[in-house]
Amino acid sequence: MSAAIDVAERLTHIWETPKTVRGWFSTVDHKEIGRRYLVTAMAFLIVGGIEALIIRLQLARADQRLITPEAYNQIFSMHGITMIFWYAAPILSGFANYLIPLMIGARDMAFPRLNAFTYWSFLLSGVFLYGSLLFLNAPHAGWFAYTPYTTAQYSPGYGMDFYALALIFLTISTTAGAINFIVTIFRLRAPGMAISRMPLFLYSTLTISFAIVMSLPALTVACVFLELERRWNMHFYDPALGGSPLLWQQLFWFFGHPWVYVVFLPATGMISMLVPVFSRRPIVGYPYVAIATVLTGLVGFGVWVHHMFATGMEHLSMSFFSAASMTISVFSAVQVFAWLATIWTGRPVITASMLFALGFLATFVIGGLNGIVTAVIPIDWQIHDTYFVVSHLHYVLIGANVFPVFAAFYYWLPKITGRMMNERLGKVSFWLMFIGFNVAFFPQHILGIIGMPRRVFTYPAGFGWEGMNMLGTIFAFVLAVGIGVSVWNFLVSARRGVIAGKNPWRADTLEWDTQSPPEPYGSVHIPTVKTRHPLWDDYDEEHDPNDERVLDRGRLTLATSWLDSEPRAVARMPKETITPLLLTLGLTLIFVALIFKLLWLALIGAVFSLIVNAVWLWPRRYREPA
Amino acid sequence: MSVAVNHIAPPEERREPTELGLDDKRGTAGMWLFMATEASLFIMLFFSYFYLVVNGTRKTVEEAPKLHFALPMLGILLVSSAVLHLGERHVKRGNYGRGRILLVMTILIGLFFLLLQYFEYREHLKTLSPLANVYGSVFYTITSFHAAHLILGLLILGYALILPRFEPAEWPPHRPYHNAALYWHFVDVVWIFIVAILYVAPNIWGI
Numbered sequence: 063m064s065a066a067i068d069v070a071e072r073l074t075h076i077w078e079t080p081k082t083v084r085g086w087f088s089t090v091d092h093k094e095i096g097r098r099y100l101v102t103a104m105a106f107l108i109v110g111g112i113e114a115l116i117i118r119l120q121l122a123r124a125d126q127r128l129i130t131p132e133a134y135n136q137i138f139s140m141h142g143i144t145m146i147f148w149y150a151a152p153i154l155s156g157f158a159n160y161l162i163p164l165m166i167g168a169r170d171m172a173f174p175r176l177n178a179f180t181y182w183s184f185l186l187s188g189v190f191l192y193g194s195l196l197f198l199n200a201p202h203a204g205w206f207a208y209t210p211y212t213t214a215q216y217s218p219g220y221g222m223d224f225y226a227l228a229l230i231f232l233t234i235s236t237t238a239g240a241i242n243f244i245v246t247i248f249r250l251r252a253p254g255m256a257i258s259r260m261p262l263f264l265y266s267t268l269t270i271s272f273a274i275v276m277s278l279p280a281l282t283v284a285c286v287f288l289e290l291e292r293r294w295n296m297h298f299y300d301p302a303l304g305g306s307p308l309l310w311q312q313l314f315w316f317f318g319h320p321w322v323y324v325v326f327l328p329a330t331g332m333i334s335m336l337v338p339v340f341s342r343r344p345i346v347g348y349p350y351v352a353i354a355t356v357l358t359g360l361v362g363f364g365v366w367v368h369h370m371f372a373t374g375m376e377h378l379s380m381s382f383f384s385a386a387s388m389t390i391s392v393f394s395a396v397q398v399f400a401w402l403a404t405i406w407t408g409r410p411v412i413t414a415s416m417l418f419a420l421g422f423l424a425t426f427v428i429g430g431l432n433g434i435v436t437a438v439i440p441i442d443w444q445i446h447d448t449y450f451v452v453s454h455l456h457y458v459l460i461g462a463n464v465f466p467v468f469a470a471f472y473y474w475l476p477k478i479t480g481r482m483m484n485e486r487l488g489k490v491s492f493w494l495m496f497i498g499f500n501v502a503f504f505p506q507h508i509l510g511i512i513g514m515p516r517r518v519f520t521y522p523a524g525f526g527w528e529g530m531n532m533l534g535t536i537f538a539f540v541l542a543v544g545i546g547v548s549v550w551n552f553l554v555s556a557r558r559g560v561i562a563g564k565n566p567w568r569a570d571t572l573e574w575d576t577q578s579p580p581e582p583y584g585s586v587h588i589p590t591v592k593t594r595h596p597l598w599d600d601y602d603e604e605h606d607p608n609d610e611r612v613l614d615r616g617r618l619t620l621a622t623s624w625l626d627s628e629p630r631a632v633a634r635m636p637k638e639t640i641t642p643l644l645l646t647l648g649l650t651l652i653f654v655a656l657i658f659k660l661l662w663l664a665l666i667g668a669v670f671s672l673i674v675n676a677v678w679l680w681p682r683r684y685r686e687p688a
Numbered sequence: 689m690s691v692a693v694n695h696i697a698p699p700e701e702r703r704e705p706t707e708l709g710l711d712d713k714r715g716t717a718g719m720w721l722f723m724a725t726e727a728s729l730f731i732m733l734f735f736s737y738f739y740l741v742v743n744g745t746r747k748t749v750e751e752a753p754k755l756h757f758a759l760p761m762l763g764i765l766l767v768s769s770a771v772l773h774l775g776e777r778h779v780k781r782g783n784y785g786r787g788r789i790l791l792v793m794t795i796l797i798g799l800f801f802l803l804l805q806y807f808e809y810r811e812h813l814k815t816l817s818p819l820a821n822v823y824g825s826v827f828y829t830i831t832s833f834h835a836a837h838l839i840l841g842l843l844i845l846g847y848a849l850i851l852p853r854f855e856p857a858e859w860p861p862h863r864p865y866h867n868a869a870l871y872w873h874f875v876d877v878v879w880i881f882i883v884a885i886l887y888v889a890p891n892i893w894g895i
Contacts, residue, residue: 172714241721245714275721279729296825304822309739621711631711
């Protein structure tokens, strides 16, 4: 090799995915996978949003007969399942995938091929779920699918089988992703980025990844029991043979409440990243925010029973879970006050991104307060299964997931696309979404208190519910238009926006030290970190006097110790490979076979998957690239 | 790109990147987390077992499961773990041949366990059907989940057996051996809990 070849070109040559069809299917680049996650999750948001609008049209007037009751059940169930499982968590995985290696100065995730597998199985499990539409028999029992309604006797057909198997499929994907994030954050941080200097987004992603590893098996077990009972005549939930329908609720909510934090904590982590940047100062109380994040995840395991106060239980156990549920709001309050103090003592710049962050603060505080109300047992008995709860969960999920996600889009898309968003369109979109959301959902508190039950396909006139429902429908469309304006903004600005440059917001974390969009390898030198805010504190990109951290002899990155980030080893990274996609196809074959009880076909799928695994893991002798 | 980048000499003219070796710890970390999520899976199964037993299956349990297969099976698995651990120590000392022999022995012991499991099931099915009631369903679900994990463990051990050997500096041979062994020990520990909860406890306390 001639000395004239530039190091950057050499690194590009090493890390670039070939721009071919094969390259497209076999890429392991975290940036490409992150982009696909973001696009796919947004597609699921739009599908779930259309379902929501159909629900609102049906509920606009009393005694409406726009769709049949069965169709309504299927649509509201698919709305919940799509939003909670295939939009809310995956969109955060998309940001984490794209940003975390850049934030920690690594060149990829710890397991790049597993990362590709995580994306493909997320995509195909969603396609599999929507495959139920081919039988005109989508899941119809809500996203929580309580037994005994979901057993074969009351829910014949394939709908609930698609639900159970698609969720098992998705838990494989999500767990693999969580393990990947944990190992990446603990092993690949740049030298000097000790655990006390990590960006707060990493704290929230770490916390929820551990929550995923420990809580998702509960969902898997619940769904396995359900499938065995529905299709293989075994008994778990049938009281006539000694079973208990409440077992489903215990298992489901043991998973379900940590999941609420899975879709919420990374969003607060992103807020903790961008609020300080737009307030032009470091975040107030960094250690408290970090500890509050971890404690939220931990205590989140002790509150699941508050979904079941109305099922009849001992007072002592209810009191415990009520107290735990109120405790958890303390940790959220710590974060909220940290953000408020940051804005208060800073010099806030109100960009579109910051507006979304402020909108998040307002809606999240309302969603938190009405959450405390629902943790009080006597009030919970009154408002259980009413629109009050619908209002609460939408304040939490839209307020604490959708608004932060849009704030993050306006903040990080310039890094991803290399072009700035249109600020004016962003602000228009924000106000449409903010007003649309609040006017649509706030009256539902009142609807719940005056008695309107949730999950009903229509309601009779004369209860005083018509006005607020019509209002909700109209402003749900305003919210949808607001989201549409932003999506339009993203698409147009990605082509025509002003060139962003490396660091348009003058932010403090390492991802802003790469090109926009980043080169395939990230940065030429693995960075060295001395403070919490490397780009604000006299950061020297080329602090590498002997060029020891260029690592251009192959796909290499630096492995460091988990606490202090001392350099420990050079980590070899894999090349592009088609095996993650093949493994996902093998798993898809297994799940399709199980829907139809074709055990021989499932066995073929299993053997195929194992062979793919063997090829995937087969070691290759290490050669330096030419 | 900045000017300074162009001053970097080509790799032949630079020092070795670092004196650091190649990283081989990510896989082990991944295996520990995989075992954590698997452990959680079995904790959920045991939780379900207790929940169902306390909530009314007590009446449906006619007799406690017999111990004459379960306890020897436990002994067999413990021996297999000890043999495998011995093999790992040999491999770490560079004695790969002896490590492979002990790995083969572990696999054979594991297959013998599966054979005993088959006889245990054949006898047990005469008195208890998985379709009969909740107790039967949950009993066979937990034990067959364990058997499935044991088969996976055997496949992993078999894979570690056929892996090629490279230069240790490039690819430490004890590392896949260690990761496979971790999973095998995990499956072993799960069986200890199954014997204690599903077999021994009903014989002592009647649940």
